[in-house]
Amino acid sequence: MPSTSIFQIYKSLFQHYGEQNWWPAETPFEVMLGAILTQNTSWRNVEKAIENLKAAAALDANTLLRTRTEILVQWLRPVGYFNVKAARLKNFCHWYTAQGSYERLNKLDTHKLRDELLSINGVGPETADDMLLYAFRRPVFVIDAYTRRLFARLGYLEGDVSYEAMRTWFEKKLSHVENKEQVFNEYHALIVQHAKYHCKKNPACAGCCLGKICKARID
DNA sequence: ACCCAGGGTCATA
DNA sequence: TATGACCATGGG
Numbered sequence: 746m747p748s749t750s751i752f753q754i755y756k757s758l759f760q761h762y763g764e765q766n767w768w769p770a771e772t773p774f775e776v777m778l779g780a781i782l783t784q785n786t787s788w789r790n791v792e793k794a795i796e797n798l799k800a801a802a803a804l805d806a807n808t809l810l811r812t813r814t815e816i817l818v819q820w821l822r823p824v825g826y827f828n829v830k831a832a833r834l835k836n837f838c839h840w841y842t843a844q845g846s847y848e849r850l851n852k853l854d855t856h857k858l859r860d861e862l863l864s865i866n867g868v869g870p871e872t873a874d875d876m877l878l879y880a881f882r883r884p885v886f887v888i889d890a891y892t893r894r895l896f897a898r899l900g901y902l903e904g905d906v907s908y909e910a911m912r913t914w915f916e917k918k919l920s921h922v923e924n925k926e927q928v929f930n931e932y933h934a935l936i937v938q939h940a941k942y943h944c945k946k947n948p949a950c951a952g953c954c955l956g957k958i959c960k961a962r963i964d
Numbered sequence: 965a966c967c968c969a970g971g972g973t974c975a976t977a
Numbered sequence: 978t979a980t981g982a983c984c985a986t987g988g989g
Contacts, residue, residue: 780970784971785969786971786987787986789969789988791970793987824986867971869972875970887970889971933970934970974983975982975983
């Protein structure tokens with residue numbers, strides 16, 4: 746286990762990349778739709794689909810529920826898996842409207858809200874945590890493939906530990922920090938940013954995903 | 965031509 | 978519980 750703290754890695758990433766200002770969306774509802782649409786899909790493609798929904802003035806639960814699946818699928822085409830995701834969006838909208846409103850949902854404690862989100866077919870642990878962190882501003886640490894890969898390469902964890910085990914591990918390591926919600930928000934975004942723009946563009950980073958930062962300040 | 969992208973569900977053993 | 982198949986467009 747490397748000696749550098751998990752919080753120190755955060756500080757290094759933040760110093761290197763700066764604030765990420767996630768999630769790129771205008772409303773909590775848009776955050777939640779985007780979280781489903783970006784499943785195993787590049788954000789660039791999600792933006793196109795969101796644009797289609799906005800152009801059709803269909804970025805709300807009731808309109809989406811009224812929209813015929815054949816039409817919705819056309820709007821979702823750029824994200825891939827459009828048949829699957831059209832069904833998942835409708836599942837989500839059914840749940841969302843049944844809950845009444847965002848304000849009402851936001852009254853639930855984080856554990857209860859997480860269970861509710863996970864009960865929706867098409868919302869798994871990572872998508873639920875995206876929603877909790879970026880739509881409901883709860884201090885939940887999101888685990889994604891980049892997080893697994895990075896911290897496995899740095900020698901902190903095995904890459905195949907369960908989602909829950911890894912999430913609680915991070916939350917424990919960061920249990921002392923102030924403004925947890927804000928730190929978790931930036932941390933996840935920074936990990937994605939790092940994976941997208943550093944590892945691939947820095948050949949020297951081939952074996953160590955934290956690249957220059959890792960060699961200069963962490964290892 | 966191949967691989968990956970801000971995953972999740974379902975059938976099978 | 979643990980794999981594998983499947984979903985499907987767009988960019989490198």
